[in-house]
Amino acid sequence: MPSKPAPITMDAVYTAPGYLFRRMQQIAVSIFVEECSAFDLTPVQYAALVAIHTHPGIDATRLSAVIAFDRSTLGNVIERLESKALIERKPSREDKRVKLLYLTKSGAAMLRDIMPSVERAQVRMLQPLKPADRKTLLTLLTQLVDLNNEASRVPLRAEDALEHLGKAG
Amino acid sequence: MPSKPAPITMDAVYTAPGYLFRRMQQIAVSIFVEECSAFDLTPVQYAALVAIHTHPGIDATRLSAVIAFDRSTLGNVIERLESKALIERKPSREDKRVKLLYLTKSGAAMLRDIMPSVERAQVRMLQPLKPADRKTLLTLLTQLVDLNNEASRVPLRAEDALEHLGKAG
DNA sequence: TGTAGATTGACAGTATACTTACAATATCGG
DNA sequence: CCGATATTGTAAGTATACTGTCAATCTACA
Numbered sequence: 001m002p003s004k005p006a007p008i009t010m011d012a013v014y015t016a017p018g019y020l021f022r023r024m025q026q027i028a029v030s031i032f033v034e035e036c037s038a039f040d041l042t043p044v045q046y047a048a049l050v051a052i053h054t055h056p057g058i059d060a061t062r063l064s065a066v067i068a069f070d071r072s073t074l075g076n077v078i079e080r081l082e083s084k085a086l087i088e089r090k091p092s093r094e095d096k097r098v099k100l101l102y103l104t105k106s107g108a109a110m111l112r113d114i115m116p117s118v119e120r121a122q123v124r125m126l127q128p129l130k131p132a133d134r135k136t137l138l139t140l141l142t143q144l145v146d147l148n149n150e151a152s153r154v155p156l157r158a159e160d161a162l163e164h165l166g167k168a169g
Numbered sequence: 170m171p172s173k174p175a176p177i178t179m180d181a182v183y184t185a186p187g188y189l190f191r192r193m194q195q196i197a198v199s200i201f202v203e204e205c206s207a208f209d210l211t212p213v214q215y216a217a218l219v220a221i222h223t224h225p226g227i228d229a230t231r232l233s234a235v236i237a238f239d240r241s242t243l244g245n246v247i248e249r250l251e252s253k254a255l256i257e258r259k260p261s262r263e264d265k266r267v268k269l270l271y272l273t274k275s276g277a278a279m280l281r282d283i284m285p286s287v288e289r290a291q292v293r294m295l296q297p298l299k300p301a302d303r304k305t306l307l308t309l310l311t312q313l314v315d316l317n318n319e320a321s322r323v324p325l326r327a328e329d330a331l332e333h334l335g336k337a338g
Numbered sequence: 339t340g341t342a343g344a345t346t347g348a349c350a351g352t353a354t355a356c357t358t359a360c361a362a363t364a365t366c367g368g
Numbered sequence: 369c370c371g372a373t374a375t376t377g378t379a380a381g382t383a384t385a386c387t388g389t390c391a392a393t394c395t396a397c398a
Contacts, residue, residue: 005284010223010327013216013236016287017294018197020310022212023237025194026385027314027321028187029354033386043191044354047182054179061376067182068192073355075378080353097363097376115174118185125186128316133309140298140306141189145196147297152196153356158179195355198384202356213384230346242385244348249383266346266393322386 028125035121039114040084044069046118048077049103049111052087057100059092065157086110197294204290208283213238214255215287217246218272218280221256226269228261234326255279 006012013019032043041049047067052058055066060078064071078101081087086107092098103111126134149155175181182188201212210218216236221227224235229247233240247270250256255276261267272280295303318324 005281008219008222008280008284010220010235012284012287013219014327015307015311016291017307017310018201018212018291019216020307020314021190021194021197021294023314023321023325024310024317025190026237026323027317028190029385030321031317032187042353043187047188050177050182051179053177059376066179068195070355070357071377072357072379073353076353095364095376099377111177112174115177115181118181122185122187124320125190125317126313129309129313133312136305137309137313138184138186138189140302140309141186141193142184143302144295144298144306145189145192148193148196148200148294151293152192152199154195156192158183191354198355211383228346239385239387240347241349241387242383245383264346264394268347 031124032118032121035124036114036117039110039117041110041114044073044077045081045086046114048074048081049086049107052101053103053108053111056102059098059100063101064154068152068154068156070154081107200293201287201290204293205283205286208279208286209253210279210283213242213246214250215283217243217250218255218276221270221272222277222280225271228267228269232270233323237321237323237325239323250276 029043032046036046044067047069048063051063051066055062058066060074061071063069063078064074069077078087078089082089085104088102088104089099090102092100126137129137198212201215205215213236216238217232220232220235224231227235229243230240232238232247233243238246247256247258251258254273257271257273258268259271261269295306298306
C-alpha cells in the first residue's frame with residue numbers, strides 16, 4: 001500500500017538542512033559586516049584580498065577556482081576592489097587575454113588591519129555553542145563541504161588551479 | 170609581550186566558519202535547483218509557497234517574519250510567484266495598505282508535486298556524512314541558528330508574527 | 339478629535355551568485 | 369601553417385539579500 005504524503009507544515013521548512021544553511025549564511029554575513037563595518041569590506045571581497053595576497057599575479061579565472069566563486073560574479077567584485085584602489089590589474093605579457101591581479105599598498109594595509117575584526121566575527125558566529133560543539137560542527141561542516149565539492153556549480157580547486165601559474169608578470 | 174599576528178594564508182579563509190557556511194549554502198542551492206529543475210522553483214520561492222499554504226491570507230510583512238526574509242527581497246519573490254500564477258494577492262478589507270496572499274489551485278498542485286524532489290534534495294545535501302553525523306550536524310546547526318536568531322538582520326518570528334492574523338478577508 | 343508616530347508595500351541602490359553568450363586570443367591536430 | 373577547439377574577460381539577464389526612502393494608511397495618545 002502506498003504511504004500517505006506527510007502533511008505540509010512550516011516544519012518541512014524549518015528542519016530542512018537547506019533552510020538551516022541559508023539561515024546560518026544570512027547570520028554569518030550579518031555578523032561579518034557588523035564587525036568589519038569600519039572597513040566597508042564584504043566577506044567575498046575579504047576572501048578575494050586574501051587570495052590575491054597569497055598568490056600575487058593570479059588571474060581572475062584562477063582566483064575564482066581558489067575561492068570557489070563564479071567567474072562572472074568575480075568580475076564585479078574585482079571591479080569594486082579596483083575602484084577602491086585595493087588591487088591593481090596588469091595585462092600579462094604572455095597571454096594578451098589575461099589580466100593579472102596584485103594588491104596595492106593600500107590593499108595590503110587594509111588586509112593587515114582588518115584581520116582582528118574578521119577573527120572576532122568568526123568567533124562570534126559560533127559563540128553560542130559550547131566549545132566542544134563548536135569543534136564538532138566545524139569538523140562535520142568541513143567534511144561535508146569537501147565531500148560535496150563537486151555538487152556545487154563552482155567547485156573549489158585550491159591547489160591544482162595554480163599549477164600553471166609560475167613566472168607571473 | 171605582544172603576540173605576532175598570524176601569517177595570512179588561504180587557511181585563514183578555508184577554515185573560517187563564515188567561509189564554510191557560504192560554501193555549504195552554495196552547494197545546497199545548487200542541489201535544490203538540480204533536483205527541482207522540472208518545477209522551475211527556487212528554494213526561497215518554495216519556502217514562500219509552504220508558508221502561504223500553511224497561513225492562507227498572510228500578508229507580505231508577516232510572511233517575511235515567518236520565513237526570516239527581508240521584506241524588500243520578498244516583494245520580488247511574491248511578484249514572480251504571482252506572475253507564474255502560483256499565488257494570488259487580494260486587498261484586505263480591514264486595512265487598505267495590506268494585500269493578502271493565497272495559493273492558487275496551480276500553486277497548491279505545484280507544492281504537492283514538488284515535495285518528493287525537495288525531500289530528495291535535502292537528503293542529498295547530507296548524504297556524504299555518516300547517518301549519526303548527519304543527525305549531530307542538524308542538531309548543532311538548529312541550535313546555532315536559533316541562538317543566533319537576533320544576530321541576523323531579519324530574525325525569525327515564527328509564531329508571534331501571526332498573533333494578529335485572525336479573520337482574514 | 340486630531341495629529342504624532344508606526345506600519346505597509348513599493349521603489350531605488352548595492353552586492354552576491356548564477357546562466358548564457360560573445361569577441362579576442364591561445365592552443366592543438368592534421 | 370591553419371582551422372577546429374578551448375580559454376579569458378566581459379556583458380546581459382535572473383534571483384536572492386540587504387539598505388535606505390517614500391506615500392498611503394492606520395493607531396494611539398493627548
